[in-house]
Amino acid sequence: MAKKKLTQAEMPVADHAFYGLVWAGTVLTERVDRALTKAHDLPVSWFEVMLWLASSPDPVPASVLGNSTMLSRSQVSRVVDALQGRGLVTRTPSPRDARSIEVALTPEGHQLFEEADATRRACLAPVFTDLLDDTDLAALSTVWHKLKANKDAQ
Incomplete structure (x- = not known):
């Protein structure tokens, strides 16, 4: 007897x-990684560090990264x-802590x-930002803030 595949409608909403x-994070990260590596020889992990550095007006302690x-x-x-x-x-x-190193973009x-x-x-535009309106993006942002605020919960 062939096994039936669970449909989205049958899956509990929390599981879906x-x-x-997980699906979105994996697929979108892989897509960005391929594009950045091809165009700039820059893996997505390098881009992530650069994103944090570019967002800060001052050098960033390595521990903060x-x-x-x-x-x-x-x-x-x-x-x-x-x-x-x-x-x-x-x-x-670091001028504030001799044991610390600060990192900045050149x-x-x-x-x-x-x-x-x-x-x-x-x-990302054709598969993310062009598909979602401001309400969708705000909802996702709210979700990420809630999840991050409780990341250390047991």
């Missing part, structure tokens, strides 16, 4: 919502090493980030 979240990104501290360290090797970031001792890093961000936006 979670599956959709580790807490802000979806990467582990060791991954952040490897990404920063790679970005520094390409001349896209600088590392400087002018070349800012330029590449702007180009890569345009690539990311163009890549």
Whole structure:
């Protein structure tokens, strides 16, 4: 007897919502990663670190990058090493804490980030931002804030 596939209508809404979240994150991240790598030789993990750096007017302590990104501290360290090797970031001792290092985009890093961000936006437009209206985007933003606010809940 052939096994029947569970349809969306039969799946509990919470399960379908979670599956959709995982699906969207995986598919969209892979799509952006391919586009950034092809156009700029820039993996999405590097772009994520650059996004946080570009969002800050001041150099960012390496520990803050580790807490802000979806990467582990060791991954952040490897990404920063790679970005520094390409001349896209600088590392400087923190003026506030001698044990801490701060990271900032170089002018070349800012330029590449702007180009890569345009690539990311163009890549996502037909499958994300062009499909969703402002209400959809606001709802998603609310959901992400709720989930992140409770990320350490047991």
